[in-house]
Each structure stands twice: as structure tokens, then as C-alpha cells.
Amino acid sequence: MSTLLDNLDLFTTGFKNTVILFVVSGLFALILGTIVGAMRVSPVPALRAFGTLYVNVIRNTPLTLVLFFFALGYPKLGLPEIDFMTAATIGLSLYTATYVAEVLRSGINTVPVGQAEAARAIGLPFTQTLTLVILPQAFRSVLPPLFSVLIALLKNTTVAAGFSVAEAGAIRANLSERGYPAMEGLLWVALFFVILVLILAQLQRYFEKKWKVAR
Amino acid sequence: MSSVLYDAPGRKARTRHLVLGVVGTLVILAILGFIVWRFAETGQFSAAKWKIFTFPLVQRTLLNAVGATLSAFAVAAVGSLVLGIVLAIGRLSDRVWVSRPFHWFTELFRAIPVLILMMMIYYGLPPLFGVNWPPFVAVVVALILYNGSVLAEVFRAGIEALPKGQREAGFAIGMRKSQVMQSILLPQAVRSMLPVIISQLVVTLKDTALGFIVTYNEILFQAKYFGSQAQYGSPIVPAAIVAGVLYVGMCLILSGLAKFAESRLRRSPRVSGGRKGTAMVAAQDAAAQI
Secondary structure (H helix, E strand, C coil): CHHHHHCHHHHHHHHHHHHHHHHHHHHHHHHHHHHHHHHHHCCCHHHHHHHHHHHHHHHCCCHHHHHHHHHHHHHHHCCCCCCHHHHHHHHHHHHHHHHHHHHHHHHHHHCCHHHHHHHHHCCCCHHHHHHHHHHHHHHHHCHHHHHHHHHHHHHHHHHHHHHCCCCHHHHHHHHHHCCCCHHHHHHHHHHHHHHHHHHHHHHHHHHHHHCCCCC | CCECCECCCCHHHHHHHHHHHHHHHHHHHHHHHHHHHHHHHCCCCCHHHHHHHHCHHHHHHHHHHHHHHHHHHHHHHHHHHHHHHHHHHHHCCCCHHHHHHHHHHHHHHHHCCHHHHHHHHHHHHHHHHCCCCCHHHHHHHHHHHHHHHHHHHHHHHHHHHCCHHHHHHHHHCCCCHHHHHHHHHHHHHHHHCHHHHHHHHHHHHHHHHHHHCCCCCCHHHHHHHHHCCHHHCCCHHHHHHHHHHHHHHHHHHHHHHHHHHHHHHHHCCCCCCHHHHHHHHHHHHHCCCC
């Protein structure tokens, strides 16, 4: 207990950064993922191909390598400097967006064919069919897998700790500098993650109930 | 190519798609071109920065690093499959005092980030027991605990999705519970969930890269080492490209296996649960814990 109370500053900054990373990159990942998912089902072959390429390459790259590139490689490219936090946000968003895109694409497939046919029958073009009819239903039916992607993103934020971002995963290194046992600190970190995941799971249950569709 | 989302394009639509396609391609090529231009401008493609990767010793070290990644993956994959089956069976037990602890175990290890688990095993445990173990142990054990718990849920979902008649038929011909599980339920569940299981294994392969942070001597660790050699111009970007090619290559081979397994399953009408069943597997597959 004293490990937690004596180092409350470390824990609060750590988890504050974790939550910021999670919320910001989650938001960007959802937006980018929806765009890429729409590209992958669009009638334009070139856009389909680029969407597939992006998803296949990034999904087969470890997140550690993506962050490695943004933290260590990016500064060598002579572009405007960004701090580690921004770099981690970009890396996490680009990585998670591929998973969001895949989940949405599989969700689009679960929407009954009649819905799209009805939309086309009343003359809606592709963009309206997608945004007004298909996507709202797809979002509801993929809520559980979408939340597992978000939970995974929350846990993945710890990887950023390996690249000098002062978030929850970095608490251990700072604790051992101050001479506190590593195990106790890590157990606290793990406990807080379990709590955060439980909150997300609760949120999922709430939205599932709220957006339940009768089919 | 036509889809339910849009009609087969007519003359006007085809022109519009062509225009959109050209514009989209130009925008994306511009982005890619900008990145390549930045790479070239800062000399990332210069021979001097790549020279270090031409030495046989460096290549051999990288090959050893690939071996280290693959050996960690192999042990973790086998271990997590076994743990997954054990946890799934435990959780499906009829006795509450057996299934409850198994449930907690899976939920707990699914909620803790793998990296935190690795740190616990590598930095946290040794001082408590007064022993030291190599980072390999930390990487493998953490991956087994996490992926085993995820796979347990996959197996359980597979078993519960089977028609009830399968279990009942087993009991009707006088099999015991363990026999029903072993020879009727598990084989079918594993077959129908094979795509999800393999994509979880791809995740395991990718997660071995986390070993980099607990100083396990794998691909990324070596890449950083070579990338920071100042006498060769700190070729960190070339090193990242090399590591990326190695990882993407290995994962594509595994993903290819997943596609192959899926196409084999499509051919067999016995296991596919119709459109809904495959849609469920696809959704789970897409959401495979990252």
C-alpha cells in the first residue's frame, strides 16, 4: 500500500497519460477505420486496392515496430519535430484503425441483403446507402468486437512506455529508480488496468442494451 | 465486380468511378511520394546507411534474431493452445466451484496488458525468489498466459455454438462427459474456429516483438542495436525497414495459412453453420485481440 501512496504522483500522471492516449487515438482510429472500411467496400477498384494494402501491411506489423518507427525513425526524417506523446498517438491510431476497418467490414456483411437492396430500390447512391442505411446498422451489430478492439487499444497504450512516453507502463522504471519493489508497483498497475477494462465492458453492456435492434 | 451496396455501374457511373479512382490514386501516391521523398532527402537510401547490412556477421546475427523470435513464438503458441483448451474445459464444467475460478482466471489475464505481465515476470518475480531467469522465460510465459486466456474464450464460443444435438447424441450412445468433450465437441469446435485460432497465433507472433522492451534478444532488439551504430551513420530507418520486412513476411506466411484453412473449411458443409455461423466467425476473427 505504501508503494502506491508514496508514489501517487507517478501513478496519477501515468494513468492520466494512458487515458489521454486511449481517448485521442481511439477517436482517430474510429474515424480513420470507418474511412478505410468504406474504401474497402466502395465501387472504385483503386480505393479498394489501397484499403486492402494498408490493412494487410499494418495488420501484419507488430505495434512495437510501428511505435519504434515513429519514436526513433521519424526524428531522422527532418520533418517538424513532434513529442513522444504525439508520436505514440499517431502510431496507435494508424495501427488500431486497421482493426476497426476489418470489424466494420465484417459488420457490413452481417446487415441483411434486403436493407441494401431496399436502399438502392428507392434510388440512394452508394454513399447514402452506406452512411444512412448500412453503417448505422453495422455499427450496432459489431458493438462487441468493436469494444474488444478498444479494450485492446487501452492495453496497447502500455507499449508506448517502451518509447519514453510517461504513461502507466513506465511506472515500473520510475519506481525502481526511487527504490521501491517492482512487483508491488506492477500489481497496482495491473489492478488499475483491470478496473479500466471493467469500466469499458460495462460501457459496452450499456450501449448494447441502448442500441439493441429487433430483427 | 458488383456488390449489394451498389448497382452494376452504367456509362456515367463508370466515368465517375474512373475519375474518383484517378483522384484517389493521385492523393495516396502523393502521400507515399512525400514519405519516399523525405527518406531520400535525408539519405535513408544512401549506400552508406545500408552498408552495415551487407556484412555476413550482421546478417548471421539477424538470422539468429529471427530464430529467437520464432522459438519464442513456437513455445508460446503450443503452450497457449494447451492452456486455452484446459481453461475452456474448466470453464465449461458443470460444477460451479470448478468453473468459477477458471472464469476469473481467464477474465483476469485477458484484462492485464501483456507488457505488464512480461515486466512482472522479468523485473518483479526474480527479487522475490532470489533467482534470475532469462528474458525468454518472461516473454514466453506472459504470452502463454494472455493468449491462452483469449484462446479459451474462442474454444468456449466454438463449443457453445455447436448444435445441442451433438452433445445429446453422445450421451445417448452411452459416452461419458469427458468422452463427449474429447471425441465430439472439441474436434468440431477447433475446426469451426480454426481461422480465429490462427489469427490469434499471428497476434502471438507479433507480440513477441514486445520482448524488445524486456531486453529479449529478438529482431527488433537487434535492429535497434544495428540502427544506432554511429560509425555507419545511425541507420535506424533502414533497420526499421529490415525488421518490418521480416515481420510482415513471417506474419503473411501465417495469415496465408489462415486463409488456406478457411478455404478448406468452406468446402466442407459439415462444420459451417450457414451464413450466420460464418459471419460470426468473421466478426470474431476481425476482433481477434490485438
